[in-house]
Amino acid sequence: MALITISGYPSSGKSRRALQIKEHLEKRLQDPTYAGPSLKVTILSDDLLNIDRKAYNESCSEKPARGALFTAMQRQMGQDTILIVDSLNYIKGFRYQMYCAARELKLRVCTVYVVATPELSREWNSARQDGRAYAPETLENLIQRYEExxxxxxxxxxxxxITWSDDDVPAEGIWQAVTAGNVKPPNTGTQAVAKAPTDALRTLEHTATTLVSAIMSEQAASQGSFTGGPIALALSSTSTHKPRISLPSRNITLSELQRLKRQFVTVHKKAITLGTTEKGAVDWSEESVADKFVAYLEENLKP
Structure with missing residues (x-):
């Protein structure tokens, strides 16, 4: 349904804001006047994943920590969930990665920026008694690297x-964003590449060769009297699919057909070996390949 990304300095009050947002959303969902789909509100945080604050001391431990958070986020996102990700999320590239993952699932998104001054973050961090304080040098490093x-x-x-002096969160705006905001479709860069079946290359080559032979057989059967026009080509003796092709009123040589076949196979081989970004499932059946090859021949055979 939606992804809410919390971002802010370390020890700036992000978890308190995440709880406030969760409480407001659950209250709206339980309101008798609410007539929308049944939804659950979930908070995902470093603490819930047992990611220690020491993970941010060095980049070699911070990267797998972000990876664990991102993986858990992907598992919990869904059309029946409003997911609040309560973490630093201080790198804009990581926020973009989260945004793309949400778009891929067609979820609504919004970002909540929890603002506190560096002085307040230092004060609140040093006052923590729960064992979840950042090391002073780590805190300074994260503040310096923060990308607003x-x-x-x-x-x-x-x-x-939301600033440190605000008593509450902008609940109405967040509610509208996660329930009525625009759902942006996934772009090409976020879509999974559709892979062709394992026998697609063989089907491509075999079907094109069969149609070339069928065209040559039709010309040979006319004994030089072929005047062009539409003809039906048989893929095999058992196939009921007979693609129709409109041929020019001249003799088409085998070398010309072979050249066009090689060009056709080369064009489509890349889509088979590397995948295609066409929308929806791509049909690599014998019938579909035959129809594509016939259209290619009609376009490239000169009268």
Whole structure:
């Protein structure tokens, strides 16, 4: 249904804001006037994944920690869930990655920027008694590296900014964003590449060769009196699919047909070996390949 990304300095009050958002959303979902789909509100955080604050001390341990968070996020996202990701999310590239994952599932998105001054973050971090404080040098490093969200970029938009002095979150705006906001379709870069079946290359080569032979047989059967026009080509003695092709009123040589066949196979071989980004399932059946080859021949055979 939706992904809410929380972002802010370490020890800036992000978890408190995440709980406030969760409480507001659950209250709206339980309201008797709510007539939408049944939804659950879930918070995902470093603490729930047992990611220690020490993971952010070094880049070699921080990267797998972000990977664990991203993997858990992908597992929990869904059309029946409003997922609140309560973590630093301080790198814009990581927020973009999360945004793309949400778009791939056609979820609504929004970003909540929890603002606190560096001084307050240091104060609140040093006052923690739960064993979840950042090391002072790690805190300073994360503050220096923090990449602030911007409403001008699509992966941070819509953006809701909450300062340390705000008593509550902008609940109405967040509710509208996650229940009535625009659902952006996945772009080409976020779509999984459709792979062809293992026998697609053999089907491509065999079907094109069969049609070339069928065209030559039709010309030979006419004994030089062929005047062109539409003819039906048989793929095999058992196939009921007979693609029709309109041929020019001249003698077509085998070398010409072989050349066009090689060009056709070369064009489609790349889609088979590397995958295709065409929308929907790509049909590599014998009948579909035959229809494509016939259309290719009609386009390239000159009168």
């Amino acid at each position: 969200p911007s409403s001008m970029v699509r992966w941070d938009s819509p953006l809701f900014t």
